[in-house]
Amino acid sequence: MHNGRAIGTISLMTEILRPRHSGLVRVTHWLITISFLALLLSGVEILISHPRFYWGETGNVRTAPLFTLPIPASRSMVPTGYGYVLPDQNGWSRYLHFQSAWLAVWTGLLYLGFGFFKGHFRRNLLPALSDLSPRGLATAIGGHRLFKRPSEEDAWSYNVVQRLTYLLVIFVLFPLVIWTGLAMSPAVASAIPAAVTVLGGQQSARTIHFFVSGFLVLFLLVHVLMVCLAGFRNRVGAMITGRPTERMERT
Amino acid sequence: MSKLSRRKLISTGLVAAAGASGVAVAAKLAERYGLIPPDAGGLYGAGETLTYAAQRLLTRRSLAREFARSQISKDPFANEVAPLGEGFQRLQEGAFADWRLAVDGMVARPASFSLAELKSFPCRTQITSVQCEEGWSYIAEWSGVPLSHILELVGALPQVRYVVYRSFQPDWWESIDMADALHPQTLVTHSMNGGELPVAFGGPLRLRVPRQLGYKNVKYITRLTLTDSLKRFGKGLGSASPESGYAWYAGI
Numbered sequence: 001m002h003n004g005r006a007i008g009t010i011s012l013m014t015e016i017l018r019p020r021h022s023g024l025v026r027v028t029h030w031l032i033t034i035s036f037l038a039l040l041l042s043g044v045e046i047l048i049s050h051p052r053f054y055w056g057e058t059g060n061v062r063t064a065p066l067f068t069l070p071i072p073a074s075r076s077m078v079p080t081g082y083g084y085v086l087p088d089q090n091g092w093s094r095y096l097h098f099q100s101a102w103l104a105v106w107t108g109l110l111y112l113g114f115g116f117f118k119g120h121f122r123r124n125l126l127p128a129l130s131d132l133s134p135r136g137l138a139t140a141i142g143g144h145r146l147f148k149r150p151s152e153e154d155a156w157s158y159n160v161v162q163r164l165t166y167l168l169v170i171f172v173l174f175p176l177v178i179w180t181g182l183a184m185s186p187a188v189a190s191a192i193p194a195a196v197t198v199l200g201g202q203q204s205a206r207t208i209h210f211f212v213s214g215f216l217v218l219f220l221l222v223h224v225l226m227v228c229l230a231g232f233r234n235r236v237g238a239m240i241t242g243r244p245t246e247r248m249e250r251t
Numbered sequence: 252m253s254k255l256s257r258r259k260l261i262s263t264g265l266v267a268a269a270g271a272s273g274v275a276v277a278a279k280l281a282e283r284y285g286l287i288p289p290d291a292g293g294l295y296g297a298g299e300t301l302t303y304a305a306q307r308l309l310t311r312r313s314l315a316r317e318f319a320r321s322q323i324s325k326d327p328f329a330n331e332v333a334p335l336g337e338g339f340q341r342l343q344e345g346a347f348a349d350w351r352l353a354v355d356g357m358v359a360r361p362a363s364f365s366l367a368e369l370k371s372f373p374c375r376t377q378i379t380s381v382q383c384e385e386g387w388s389y390i391a392e393w394s395g396v397p398l399s400h401i402l403e404l405v406g407a408l409p410q411v412r413y414v415v416y417r418s419f420q421p422d423w424w425e426s427i428d429m430a431d432a433l434h435p436q437t438l439v440t441h442s443m444n445g446g447e448l449p450v451a452f453g454g455p456l457r458l459r460v461p462r463q464l465g466y467k468n469v470k471y472i473t474r475l476t477l478t479d480s481l482k483r484f485g486k487g488l489g490s491a492s493p494e495s496g497y498a499w500y501a502g503i
Contacts, residue, residue: 050386057318058380060328060387075385077331090384091496092295098503099298186382187462187502191310206386 019242020156025120028111029239031103036220038100043213045093048086049074053210057201066207101181108174115170124158125167131160155230155244169219173212180209285412285428289481289489290499303500310502311430315461318378323444324389329451332420332470339419339471347455352439356415356477359406366455370441372396372404377436379461381468384501391452392445393459395438402432402477411477415484416458419471425490426481426499427460427467436461439472464501466492 021029051069052059059065061078072082074089115121130136140160158166182188183196183205199205227235234244281287286304290296342350353363376394398414415426431437440459441448448454453470460467481489489499 046386050383052387057322058324058388058390060324060383060389062326062328063324094384095295095298095496095498098302098498099295102298102301184382185503186315186380186464187306187310187313190315190462191313193316196316202380202382202388 020238020244021242022114022118022120023242024111024114024118026239026242028107028114031107032111035100035104035107036216038096039104040213040217042093042097042100045074045089046097047210048072049088049090050078051080052078053207054203055200055207056203059203101178104174105178108178112170121167125163125170127160127163131163136160155235155238165219169216173216173219177209177212177216180205180212184209288498288500289426289487290493295498299498299500302503306500306502307428307430310462312434313462315377315379315436318380318390320378320392322390323378323392327389327391327452328387329449330383330465332451335419335450335471343450350455350473352456352472353474354401354405354477355474357408357411357479358477359408360404362405364401366441369396369439369456373400375435375438376442377438377461379436379459381461381465383465384497391443393438393440394442395440395459397435398437398439398458398475399433399435401439401475405477407477410479412479413477413481413489415476415478415481415490416469416472417474417476418469419473423469423491424485425458425467425469425492426484427463431460431462434460434462462502464503466497467501 047069048071051071051073052061052065053067053069054063055066068080071080072084072086073080074086076085115125128136131140137160179195180199183199184202189196189202196202196205199208238244278287281300281304284307286300286307288299288303291300347366350366351363352369353361355361373396374394375397376392378390378392380388380390382388402411402414411429413426413428414432415424417424427437436459438459440453440457441455443449443452443454448457453468456472457470458468458472476484478484481487485491486494488494492501493499
């Protein structure tokens with residue numbers, strides 16, 4: 001298919017010239033990882049104090065829910081069908097949630113600035129127009145080799161499915177989860193009422209926040225699964241040091 | 252390691268020093284303009300300070316959303332409260348005619364108002380939501396005396412920075428800064444949905460701070476204390492909430 005040796009030499013040269021992931025991408029990747037895991041843990045803790053969801057402005061145990069999660073709650077007044085109440089962890093969970101949200105926002109802004117001004121988005125994430133054709137997408141999905149390790153050369157660039165997924169996470173899911181989070185704040189809502197009304201109300205914002213968080217968790221799971229399939233040590237090593245750890249292993 | 256030149260070391264050091272002094276100056280300014288919450292110490296102080304400072308800079312005068320009459324919750328939910336005891340029951344039997352709201356601390360004229368007196372004061376009515384930190388909410392129409400009117404009556408001293416408010420429930424006390432205390436929608440509330448404020452919803456008197464979560468909207472208030480510092484109250488964290496692990500500022 002390819003002249004493996006020639007490609008190997010080229011990639012080896014590129015590797016010496018620039019790391020696989022730039023320093024800023026590596027640092028922001030791990031800062032977002034820390035803040036996302038903290039947001040997830042604290043978010044779940046806050047959620048179990050009222051595992052019911054509504055649509056519109058208001059909702060409480062006396063209004064019909066949109067849906068209820070079949071889990072126990074940490075408050076006795078929520079009807080759950082379980083005979084016990086979980087311990088209340090909302091205090092530290094809320095403190096941790098908002099502190100981690102600030103870390104995610106500052107890290108995200110740093111990453112966005114870098115991505116736009118240093119050409120990271122254009123170079124590494126924007127798909128080529130030709131790849132966006134149905135044929136190009138089919139090739140990428142067909143060749144996604146879910147259970148086959150990608151070659152070493154593949155590790156130096158993202159395919160079109162990866163690019164679209166990362167763009168979706170960065171430019172749709174993260175902004176949406178931050179927006180819906182802020183829309184739940186009574187003080188922010190007082191300053192920017194449209195941020196809430198556009199979503200259909202404060203309870204709608206909470207429900208959307210839950211679903212977007214779910215999509216982000218789904219992304220995390222698939223992302224980690226793919227890293228494992230592609231070679232966990234190598235890929236994680238590249239995200240820490242900038243270079244694959246076992247470069248020569250399969251050439 | 253060879254890339255780590257002397258020049259790079261020096262420039263990194265300079266940037267670090269500039270960053271550290273920048274943070275120090277920002278902290279001084281934040282302190283001076285009242286942008287640091289009383290529970291800023293500890294593990295989550297950075298996040299709390301960022302939230303409080305950002306909202307005080309950007310939303311100081313914004314008005315909480317008010318709703319249409321048609322949006323009032325038909326069947327509002329009142330959170331459970333601890334038993335209020337015999338003393339409360341006696342006051343309730345007397346239609347709260349003997350209920351008093353004392354105002355003390357840094358005031359020119361300490362005072363104590365009866366429910367009837369408070370009801371004779373200028374009244375503001377607004378349809379706002381109560382949002383619980385757990386995630387549920389309801390909308391109701393609330394009427395009461397703007398807290399700013401009471402602060403004017405008692406002659407709040409210029410150095411006052413916080414209003415501490417206490418409840419008939421002894422371990423339930425809170426405080427707000429002057430941005431919220433003087434805010435036109437902060438009401439010493441005595442009526443709900445056109446009638447007396449029901450006991451379940453905080454009657455006879457509840458402080459409504461609609462730009463903050465439910466737990467800052469303390470029920471059965473009995474006393475307001477004006478102060479320039481929260482250090483002398485409780486454990487010095489601002490209110491009972493941080494003492495039990497919740498944030499003092501609940502505008503989120």
